[in-house]
Amino acid sequence: xxxxxxxxxxxxxxxxxxxxxxxxxxxxxxxxxxxxxxxxxxxxxxxxxxxxxxxxxxxxxxxxxxxxxxxxxxxxxxxxxxxxxxxxxxxxxxxxxxxxxxxxxxxxxxxxxxxxxxxxxxxxxxxxxxxxxxxxxxxxxxxxxxxxxxxxxxxxxxxxxxxxxxxxxxxxxxxxxxxxxxxxxxxxxxxxxxxxxxxxxxx
Numbered sequence: 001x002x003x004x005x006x007x008x009x010x011x012x013x014x015x016x017x018x019x020x021x022x023x024x025x026x027x028x029x030x031x032x033x034x035x036x037x038x039x040x041x042x043x044x045x046x047x048x049x050x051x052x053x054x055x056x057x058x059x060x061x062x063x064x065x066x067x068x069x070x071x072x073x074x075x076x077x078x079x080x081x082x083x084x085x086x087x088x089x090x091x092x093x094x095x096x097x098x099x100x101x102x103x104x105x106x107x108x109x110x111x112x113x114x115x116x117x118x119x120x121x122x123x124x125x126x127x128x129x130x131x132x133x134x135x136x137x138x139x140x141x142x143x144x145x146x147x148x149x150x151x152x153x154x155x156x157x158x159x160x161x162x163x164x165x166x167x168x169x170x171x172x173x174x175x176x177x178x179x180x181x182x183x184x185x186x187x188x189x190x191x192x193x194x195x196x197x198x199x200x201x202x203x
Contacts, residue, residue, distance in 0.1 A: 023188040025169060025196055026158035029151050032201040033178050037155035039071045040179065040200065041141055041172040043148035044162060051145040053077035057117060060128065060138060062090045067128050067138025071174060073148045074140065079119045087112050090133070094126040101142070102126050127174075139174050164190045171198055178202055 025044070029037040057079040061068045063086060074080065084090045093106035101124020107116045109132065120126075120142045128138035151157045159169075166187050173179035179200040186194050 020191040022161045022163055023190055024158055024160045024193045025147075025162060025167075025186055025188060026156075026193055027195050027197040029155045029157060029171070030197070030199045031155070031179060032199075034175075036153045037151045037200075038153045039174065040151040040155075041071055041073055041148060042151060042157050042159065042198070043073065043141075043143055043170060043172070044145060044159065045168040045170050045183070047145040047147060047163060047165075047167065051075050053079070057081040059083060060092075060140070061085055062092075062130070062136070065133050065136055067136060069138075069150070071139045071141065071150050073150060074120060074142055075146050076123050076142050076144060077119065077121055078142070079117055080140065082107060082116045082118070084110055084112055084114050090136075091131045092116065093129055093131060095129070097124050097126055099124050106131075125172075137174075141172060158193075162188045164188055169196060171200060173200070 029040050031037050053075045058072060058074050059081050060072055061083045082092045089109050089111050091109040094104060096104045101122055107118060120140065123142050123144055125139065125141045128140065130136040147159050147162050149157045149159050168183050169186055170183040171181050180202055182198055182200060184196055186196050188194050
């Protein structure tokens, strides 16, 4: 029992030591002009080095005539699997990106249980649409690194495991005419949490 406890303590100690090599950025997003801060994306613009995409694909489902999640941030090079769990036919397409990052693309239509995959190989964003159900809309934002988080209704956020350094943190919202993007400089220290709040509006 003593040996097992020692191993547990040693393992915990290693975990703490590893966590102490990075810091975090956290704060609150307050908004004016929309109901709450849900689906505001907060991200670190650039972190030096290579940032490999995950081995497994990210997922976007189609449920109850909606793209789930509504906003999906990913690292450049990530493959996204588009699913359909509705008992009807769906389609996935996007028009040319507003920022020019991606040309228009139509992945086709498929029924329940079907999937399609696409690899997003450059930074930018696309607006997901369904030509069968025009009320559907989703968003994929392709970023340089994995230091990002999508905010919930409470407006609180935390970006963990950020290497020490000076960074630019930026916000993104799917309707920029309602919530204008903002950015701020931060310094992250190992083992510490940096506080950074944003107040967003159309101005």
